[in-house]
């Protein structure tokens with residue numbers, strides 16, 4: 001074999017490094033995706049943190065229709081619905097909508113509601129001052145509750161958005177909750 | 190380049206073949222490993238094909254006749270996985286092993302021991318995958334795309350086996366790709382500069398880079414599925430703050446380049462065969478190289494065309510639509526160059542050429558249906574119907590697989606030292622050509638009329654179309670047994686093949702005798 005051939009080990013090392021880098025990149029896509037969605041609002045997620053209400057001018061000239069949908073994920077038998085199906089509000093105006101939940105089973109349960117907004121770009125302009133979805137919701141066996149959601153629309157909301165739909169999907173988190181956590185949650189309720 | 194030098198020249202290291210099973214287990218010889226890859230690929234092709242027969246038998250009539258829906262789902266899933274990772278990809282790696290060293294005048298692959306490993310872990314991957322079918326609850330049933338939450342929340346207990354088998358397949362193809370890159374970059378004979386390399390070498394070099402870029406991402410995706418299912422993470426679980434749509438983004442970031450991994454080496458094969466039987470040089474060599482590179486780069490920008498219906502914003506839909514259509518431009522350059530090569534050539538129609546011609550026409554049909562699918566509003570109707578099934582079988586079966594068959598017929602004389610039985614080979618071609626179209630062409634219409642894919646039952650108005658497709662399917666399956674027959678017959682004997690059995694063929698592989706000696710180009714050839 002000719003001996004002027006280049007050293008393979010350097011190239012192999014570089015290629016292995018690329019492989020490791022791409023494996024890491026696969027995982028880096030997860031936070032990148034979250035940041036990307038948060039900035040662009042592409043997938044209709046709303047923030048998990050309470051917005052601080054800033055004194056804004058209410059735009060009386062516009063009315064936006066805000067609709068509410070609830071859905072139970074597979075395997076959770078709660079009753080879960082909004083007290084009103086839709087409200088008409090002016091951008092800048094603060095509104096409270098109650099959601100009713102009841103646990104018809106004979107065991108204590110914990111649920112988590114996950115919000116989603118359509119059209120997705122509207123999610124950037126929906127500010128929640130208070131929402132039950134920021135935390136998990138415990139409900140004792142047979143109990144029911146009224147959960148408030150306080151929000152306002154950013155007056156910068158684009159003109160072509162006249163209706164937006166806020167949907168909540170309710171997931172059963174009981175299996176992920178230990179007995180002590182459950183007791184703790186029910187006590188603070 | 191005198192070939193007698195080759196035969197009398199004995200290096201310090203062994204030149205004889207070890208005998209018995211040990212030869213195959215411990216071999217580091219690129220030709221042995223190439224042969225093992227090719228045989229393995231063919232066994233997988235028949236295994237995956239048997240599953241396709243189950244699918245077509247169940248779909249022969251509306252209603253549920255033969256298998257349970259859950260088993261049907263396992264068949265569509267494992268059929269897809271086996272054909273992609275077990276048949277097409279190993280066949281290309283086998284061809285790379287056999288041909289790349291001979292085409293660039295190298296004595297072997299650059300990393301022969303790793304080469305042995307990358308082959309021998311493959312059978313274990315597929316034993317694990319196939320074994321999972323016999324576990325309680327069955328094997329993977331979530332489609333080859335293993336979308337979460339189907340593969341996490343709703344999958345069977347054997348999913349860990351699926352994950353490990355994908356890990357092993359991924360490691361195998363990454364090792365294979367590293368080997369190809371190092372071989373091509375470091376082992377070329379003096380004078381074989383990049384722009385003199387045969388296109389098969391070029392397309393494989395680019396494919397190998399694609400593999401290195403995306404197989405690790407696939408490994409990441411299956412790992413996330415594993416931890417979501419067994420270790421309580423929530424990458425794809427909305428309840429825990431994850432997002433199932435993100436799975437699709439990660440998967441298709443791998444998945445779209447993957448479909449090009451399965452077609453770029455074909456382009457190289459066709460670019461070798463058409464000039465050989467046209468007795469002209471390939472038209473536009475440099476543009477072929479650039480077009481391949483352009484396709485590879487663009488393939489990273491189009492993944493979301495598989496996700497038009499997931500509710501993306503209009504801007505993103507438009508971006509991915511235009512990028513996808515842009516890929517048709519370099520692809521069109523290639524088709525144009527092949528046709529231009531044939532223009533006024535003295536064409537003859539030996540079996541490799543027949544497969545190559547069928548490739549050009551039928552792959553183009555697949556490209557056109559791809560363009561239809563790329564139109565976002567139209568895809569809302571076509572998505573997840575049999576139209577998609579028709580599209581990807583045209584590009585993969587009459588594209589990738591036909592090119593592998595063309596390659597086999599083209600290089601069989603070099604591998605075995607015998608000419609194959611041409612009558613049988615042509616029978617294989619014509620039966621395959623007719624049956625494959627009877628099988629897949631009607632699926633376009635079923636899809637346009639709204640028949641969903643991956644469902645074991647269907648509305649009665651689709652009965653005739655499905656019956657025709659199933660008949661085509663059985664005929665296509667049987668035709669492949671002719672191929673097996675031709676190959677076995679050719680290995681066992683036949684008319685002695687000359688060093689260069691095709692008078693228009695070009696390349697260093699034709700300067701060594703047939704069958705190619707166990708060691709070739711231990712002294713690098715001179716390339717003008």
Ligand code: HEM
Pocket residue numbers: 334448449451452494495513514516517520555556557558559560562563564568571572573577580581584585588589
């Ligand atoms: C001009 C070139 C091509 C275009 C424009 C194109 C476009 C598309 C589009 C838009 C889809 C998504 C359809 C849907 O799910 O609704 C698709 C699916 C697919 N394409 Fe292509 N394609 C092209 C070439 C290829 C090639 C060369 C291959 C492989 C060799 C390929 C393999 C596939 C596969 C396997 C799927 C289906 C994946 C699945 O959902 O299981 N395509 N193509």
Ligand SMILES: [Cu+2]
Pocket residue numbers: 444445448491492494495
């Ligand atoms: Cu694609």
